[in-house]
Every structure is written in structure tokens, then in C-alpha cells.
Amino acid sequence: MTKIPPTDHGVPTTDDAGVDGRINTHDGGDRDREIEYDTVTTPVLVVGAGAAGARxxxxxxxxxxxxxxxxxxxHGDAHTTWAAxxxxxxxxxxxxxxxTIHAADTLNEGHHLNDPEAVELTAKHMPDRIHELDxxxxxxxxxxxxxxxxxYFGAQSSRRTCFxxxxxxxxxxxTLIDRAKALEIPYRDNVMITRLLSDGERVDGAVGFDMETGEGLLFRTNHVVLAAGGxxxxxHRHSSRDDENNGDGQALALEAGARxxxxxxxxxxxxxxxxxxxxEEWDGRLVTEAVRGEGGRLFNAEGERFMERYSPxxxxxxxxxxxxxxxxxxxREGRGTDHGGVYLDISHRDPDYIRERLPTMVERFEGLGVDITREPMEVAPTAHYTMGGVDxxxxxxxxxxxxxxxVGETVAGVHGANRLGGNSLAETVAIGKLVGGHVANAVTSRDRVPTVTNAQQALAEREFRGLDDLAAAEGSVRPIELLEELGDVLWDTAGILRDEESLREGLAAVAELRARTADLRxxxxxxxxxxxxxxxxxxSLTVAETMLRTALERTESRGAHYRTDFPETDSDWRVNLVLSADEGGLRIRRRGVADPSDAVRAAIDENHELDYHHLE
Structure with missing residues (x-):
């Protein structure tokens, strides 16, 4: 991609965004504040520079x-790099x-809450996307x-995962960035979008700031693609970087009027x-599923290969x-390690084979004094991926x-109630190409020089002023303190196991955290x-509330959502929970799930299943 210097956009700033790119605002007192910003014009703004945005x-x-x-x-430091x-x-x-078998595995893993069309599009197009990447x-x-x-990857009926x-x-x-550079696609790194310019019916641009200079940025565009992750x-315990996957895409979309x-x-x-x-710096960091895909075994502290009891x-x-x-x-039942985990062991495989197939894991653990070709790793569950998102x-x-x-992890639909390992990267390129093609056809000559309406200009003015006020906040509570407390709240109330009491506690805690933002420093x-x-x-507070509310609404257990007070899967709950926001607050409605095509239904009925003994 072609990097755009922060002050060189090839368009004048003296347009209907304000003379010389400045907005004069009144702070409610006797003085005016002048807020400077830069204006960027583009036919399409892609928010997110990972695999989905790149494709x-x-x-x-x-x-x-x-x-x-x-x-x-x-640039190039997107969260995609952590998908190992x-x-x-x-x-x-x-x-x-x-x-069709790939689609059947995906639907089965998603407990049939997936959008069947999304699944079939992904599975059908992936061979071509792999050959394209090749x-x-x-x-x-x-x-x-x-x-x-x-x-092999978990819950797949064959060896399907390319690596x-x-x-x-x-x-x-x-590979995608090299292709983008060859096409001279413009990009800007270290930019954060804080609001989409939307009246709830259409989008006319976006507001953000340059994280290196602090400069305000107004993006004029009639087409915005959110590819900002999950x-x-x-x-509290997760496999992402602390400054990634914190819900910006979902929150921006909801505020703009999307579901x-x-x-x-x-x-x-x-x-x-x-x-x-x-x-602490390694807490929750992912030990790739490839370890188990290459034959890794799980043992509890008593030396028992315990998955024989849960899934023989x-x-x-x-x-x-x-x-x-x-x-x-x-x-929970006392058979874990002293550190609250279990052991993952692949040392029964040939050491050279392990080094060839799992070089990153070998190097990481060697740096911590563990030779995984000879001894086990200590592991425990970690928050990793979000199946829900924009509709x-x-x-x-x-x-x-x-x-x-x-597009990408910002959206919901492909993965249903639980994602099939190896499908996250697949979705980014399979659906990314389709979305890119549609947006290209939607862009008209008028969109190449878009304008910002007076109403949207007023919205941008309020946002720039709000950012200015936020930067000047002099309360007693630091943002990182509230983010860390939020992480603990969600882990304790909406983790692997949840129930009505814990979820209501979570909602109350989120409301209390939100109230404390009035004293932010x-x-x-x-x-x-x-x-x-x-x-x-x-x-984060917005998305945490939506997650807790939908978890409270779904009174069954299905896939990654396990309610101890409703431990069974209920056929009446084979519905998607669609959430929207209006002046009355958040609203949740149920929507039925479509059925797959006859070809995929036949593959489901054939009941393909992995024989794990291949790995023994």
C-alpha cells in the first residue's frame, strides 16, 4: 500500500468542512475555542488494516x-498476525x-445459528482464495x-487446515500487504476513528484523530467499510493485545444506526x-490449536488424559x-495445576517434527525455559474470538x-454459536472479496468527490469538541483502571459459565463503571x-452492555454460551438475537435462522466426523 503523509491528502481543506479546516466552537462560557483538523477525501474508507480490510x-x-x-x-501490525x-x-x-462438508462442519460447530448463506459462500469460495494467496x-x-x-483442527472431519x-x-x-503495495493502495497507520457521520439512515464520513500527532481528522466519503475486529x-484474560479487539467496530456501527x-x-x-x-505479560496468550492438531494431549495434575471422559x-x-x-x-474440581491450569503435551512426537511444524511455539517456550519437545506446557482457557457482531x-x-x-470479526453470521478453528482467516478473504466487489459496483462518479451535509458537519463539530474536552479531563479516575475493572467484571460474570444472577451483577457493575467515567482523568x-x-x-462499555443483555436474554446453553441455570439446548431458541439502539435504549428481538441448501443438508446428514486415532 502507498503511505499517505499526515498532511498531504491531495485535496484542499478550504471546503464546506470549514475555512482552512478549522471549526470554531463555543464551550458554554464567554470564549470560543478554535479546533483545528484536517480533511481527507476518499471514495471508500476502509477502517481496519488486517486481512479483512486488506482483501x-x-x-x-x-x-x-x-x-x-x-x-x-x-502498517502490517494488525491482529491477523496472531492467528497462528x-x-x-x-x-x-x-x-x-x-x-459441502466444510459447510456442514461449520454449521455443526456453530450449533446451527450460523447464517447458512454466509457459511456456504465462505466454504465454496475458499479453495479459490487459497490458490489466489498461493x-x-x-x-x-x-x-x-x-x-x-x-x-487437523478441532471439530473438523478431515485435514482441511492449510498452514x-x-x-x-x-x-x-x-502476502496481502505485498499485493496491496503492488496496487499502490493508499493507507494511513496510527489513526483511530471515534464516530461515523450518520443520521441513522446513511453515512457521510467519519471523524477521528492521528494517534501520533493528535491532529483531528474528518474523512469525507459516502462509503465506509468497518473491518476493525472483535x-x-x-x-480480563484474553489472547488479544490489550489495545486491540475492544469493540470499536461494533460500537461505531450501533451508534451509526446499524444492528x-x-x-x-x-x-x-x-x-x-x-x-x-x-x-503476567504472557497471561492468556494463545497456544495455537495447531499443537493439538499435530497430536498434542491434555493431562490434568493427576496425570489423567481427562478428555477421554468428556469426549472419547x-x-x-x-x-x-x-x-x-x-x-x-x-x-474447578481440584484436578488442575497449582497455577490454575492443565498440561498440554506434545513431547511424544519426534522433536524435529515439532520444530518443523511448531517453530513459533518452540521458540516462545524456550525463551521461558521450557523445551516443549521434552516437557508439557501449562494452559487454561482464554477469551479468544467473538462470534457476534454487526448484522x-x-x-x-x-x-x-x-x-x-x-466484514471480518466485526460482523456476526458465519460462525453461529461457536467458531470452527481455521475459519476466521477464511472468512476474511472469502467474504472480503465479495464485499469489496459489491462496494466497487456501488461507487458512482458523485462518490469520488463526496460532500459533508450541514447536519453531519454539526455532528463532526460536536465530536471534535468532545475529543478536546476528553483530553482535558482532570478527574480522579484513570481510564486504564476502569478498563481493568471491566475485564474482571466480564470474566467473573459472563465467562465460560454464566447464569441470571451473575449476568445481572455484570450489568449493574457496567452501569457503575459508566457512572464513574464522569470523574475521568x-x-x-x-x-x-x-x-x-x-x-x-x-x-468497551457499550459493547459489554450489549453482550450482557443478549446473554441474559438467551435462556439456554448453546455453543460458547453456557448458562448453568439453563444447561440444555432448547430447539425453540434456534434464533438469532438482533439488537438495535434508539432514543429508548437498547432493543432485542428474535429472528429465525434460515435452513441450509439441500447439498449442505445432505452433507450434515452423512454425519462426517474426525477419527482422532489418526493422531495416536
Whole structure:
């Protein structure tokens, strides 16, 4: 991608956004405050520079457009790089497979709350997307015959997961960025969007700031694509970086008038590192599912391979929710380690094989004094992925707000109640290409030089003023303190196990945290970490409330949502929970789930299942 300097956008700032890019605001006293900002004009703004955003932008560029991609971090430092284990596609390199079986596995893992069309689009298009990545230079591991190699992943009925050692996401993002650079797609890094300019019916741009300079930014555009990730980092223990996956995409969409769906479904990956053993900085960091895919075994503190009791047929490669609950149960019943975890052991495999297939894991644990070719790792569940998000049409990415689209982990639908491992990267490129193609067709000549209406200009003015006030906040509560408390609240009240009492406690605690934001203290200007956390806090509290409310509404257990007071799955609850916001507050309604195509239904009825004994 082509980097755009912060002050060189190729468009004048003396337009209907204000003379010389300045807004004069009145603070309620006797003096006016002049707030400076810069104006950026683009036909399409892509918010998020990970795999989903990159693939949308590539499709737009190949259609003759010049979108602008923005990200909160340095370019190439997106959260995609943390997806280690692999990406699914029914290539059949090692086992008989086809896209209908991939779709069937995805629906089964999602407990049939998935959008069947979204699932089928993903599964059907993934072989082409893998071959495309291969042609663009992604260095997939190969079989001895030269085919793209594939490994086992949990709850899959065959070896379907393509990989680059245990750094697949990093390799994939590098490939996409190289392609974007070849197409000279403009981008800006270290930019944070704080509000979409929307009247609830259509979007006319976005407001944000440059995180390095503090400069205010007004983006004029008639088309915004949200590709900003999920919200698993709201939890105290999670596999994301602390400054990623905190719900900005979902909160921005909700405020703009879009609907959210199925926020109650948060995936807890079974194997996160145990901080009390390896140090606080490693707490919850992911131990890739590739370890179990390559034959890793789980043992409790008594040396028992406990998955034999919970899932004798699929063992360690059962669905993530099943394995995570099993580990939690072992710890709760006193068979966990002194540090609150269990052991994951792959030392029975050949050491050279482990080093070849899991080089990142070998290197990480060696740095902590553990040789995983000889001894086990200590692991426990960690918040990892959010299946819920923005409600979209998967053929177009449309959100119901004209000009606003969403893609990737920001959205809901592909994964249902629980995500099939290896499908997150798959969704980004399969659906990303489709969304990019639709947006390209939607852009008209008028959209190439968009204007901001007077009403939206007033909204931008209020937002810039609000950011200025936030940076000057001199209360007694620091944002990071409230974010850390929120993480503890969600882990304790809406974690792997939840019930009505805990969820109501969570809602009350979130309301109390929100009240305390009135006494916020920001240390530093708009370039400070404190200011970033203050902006994050607003997004995070909004999304935490929506998640707790939908979790309270769903009185059954299904997939990643386990209610101890309603432990059974209820067929009457095969519905999506769609959430919207208006002047009356948050509203939740139930929506029925469509049925899959006849071809996929036949694959479901064939009852394909992994035989874990291949790995013994």
C-alpha cells in the first residue's frame, strides 16, 4: 500500500468542512475555542488494516478505485498476525473433502445459528482464495508431492487446515500487504476513528484523530467499510493485545444506526498460557490449536488424559467450547495445576517434527525455559474470538445504513454459536472479496468527490469538541483502571459459565463503571496512551452492555454460551438475537435462522466426523 503523509491528502481543506479546516466552537462560557483538523477525501474508507480490510481494499483497487485504508497501529501490525494455526479450505490434499462438508462442519460447530448463506459462500469460495494467496506468494507448507499441506483442527472431519508452520496469519497478512503495495493502495497507520457521520439512515464520513500527532481528522466519503475486529480483549484474560479487539467496530456501527447480532457468543479458546506460571505479560496468550492438531494431549495434575471422559471419540480435537469447559471443570474440581491450569503435551512426537511444524511455539517456550519437545506446557482457557457482531448481508456487506458496510470479526453470521478453528482467516478473504466487489459496483462518479451535509458537519463539530474536552479531563479516575475493572467484571460474570444472577451483577457493575467515567482523568494529550484508553472505554462499555443483555436474554446453553441455570439446548431458541439502539435504549428481538441448501443438508446428514486415532 502507498503511505499517505499526515498532511498531504491531495485535496484542499478550504471546503464546506470549514475555512482552512478549522471549526470554531463555543464551550458554554464567554470564549470560543478554535479546533483545528484536517480533511481527507476518499471514495471508500476502509477502517481496519488486517486481512479483512486488506482483501476488501485489494478488490476495490482491482476494480479501478483508490480506497483509503486506515489502521490503529503501524502498517502490517494488525491482529491477523496472531492467528497462528491455519486457514480452512476443502482442497482435499490429504483426505477426501469438498466444500459441502466444510459447510456442514461449520454449521455443526456453530450449533446451527450460523447464517447458512454466509457459511456456504465462505466454504465454496475458499479453495479459490487459497490458490489466489498461493499465486500471490504465500509460502504454504507442502506435502512431499508438492500439494498445499493440510493439518487437523478441532471439530473438523478431515485435514482441511492449510498452514505456514504456526505463523499462518502473519504470512497471510504479509502476502496481502505485498499485493496491496503492488496496487499502490493508499493507507494511513496510527489513526483511530471515534464516530461515523450518520443520521441513522446513511453515512457521510467519519471523524477521528492521528494517534501520533493528535491532529483531528474528518474523512469525507459516502462509503465506509468497518473491518476493525472483535471484542474479546474486553475480558480480563484474553489472547488479544490489550489495545486491540475492544469493540470499536461494533460500537461505531450501533451508534451509526446499524444492528448487532448474537453478542452473547464469545469463544474461549481452551489453551491460553497461564500467567502465574510464565509471567503476567504472557497471561492468556494463545497456544495455537495447531499443537493439538499435530497430536498434542491434555493431562490434568493427576496425570489423567481427562478428555477421554468428556469426549472419547474426538478427544482433544473436539469443539473449542467442549474442550474449554472440560478444562474449566477439571480446575474447578481440584484436578488442575497449582497455577490454575492443565498440561498440554506434545513431547511424544519426534522433536524435529515439532520444530518443523511448531517453530513459533518452540521458540516462545524456550525463551521461558521450557523445551516443549521434552516437557508439557501449562494452559487454561482464554477469551479468544467473538462470534457476534454487526448484522450484515454477506453478499454485499451492507448493514442497513446506506453507505456503511462491515466484514471480518466485526460482523456476526458465519460462525453461529461457536467458531470452527481455521475459519476466521477464511472468512476474511472469502467474504472480503465479495464485499469489496459489491462496494466497487456501488461507487458512482458523485462518490469520488463526496460532500459533508450541514447536519453531519454539526455532528463532526460536536465530536471534535468532545475529543478536546476528553483530553482535558482532570478527574480522579484513570481510564486504564476502569478498563481493568471491566475485564474482571466480564470474566467473573459472563465467562465460560454464566447464569441470571451473575449476568445481572455484570450489568449493574457496567452501569457503575459508566457512572464513574464522569470523574475521568486523562494524563497527556491526544497522543497519549491514556487518551487512547479513554476513547476505548466508551466503546468497551457499550459493547459489554450489549453482550450482557443478549446473554441474559438467551435462556439456554448453546455453543460458547453456557448458562448453568439453563444447561440444555432448547430447539425453540434456534434464533438469532438482533439488537438495535434508539432514543429508548437498547432493543432485542428474535429472528429465525434460515435452513441450509439441500447439498449442505445432505452433507450434515452423512454425519462426517474426525477419527482422532489418526493422531495416536
Amino acid at each position: 476488501v481494499a485489494i478488490e476495490l483497487a482491482e476494480s479501478g478505485l483508490e480506497p483509503l485504508v486506515i489502521g490503529k497501529r503501524d 494455526g491455519g486457514i480452512n479450505a476443502a482442497l482435499g490434499s490429504l483426505d477426501e473433502d469438498d466444500w 499465486e500471490w506468494g504465500m509460502s504454504f507448507d507442502r506435502t512431499e508431492e508438492g500439494a498445499i499441506n493440510q493439518r 505456514v508452520g504456526d505463523r499462518t496469519g502473519e504470512a497471510m497478512l504479509e 471484542f474479546s480483549a474486553l475480558y 448487532l447480532m448474537d453478542l452473547e457468543f464469545v469463544q474461549f479458546h481452551p489453551t491460553g498460557m497461564v500467567g502465574e506460571r510464565y509471567g 471419540n474426538q478427544m482433544e480435537l473436539d469443539a473449542r467450547d467442549v474442550v474449554a469447559r472440560a478444562i474449566a471443570q477439571e480446575v 450484515i448481508d454477506f453478499r454485499t456487506g451492507e448493514t442497513g445504513v446506506d453507505g456503511l458496510y462491515a 486523562v494524563d497527556g494529550d491526544r497522543t497519549s496512551e491514556s487518551f487512547e484508553y479513554a476513547v476505548d472505554l466508551s466503546f
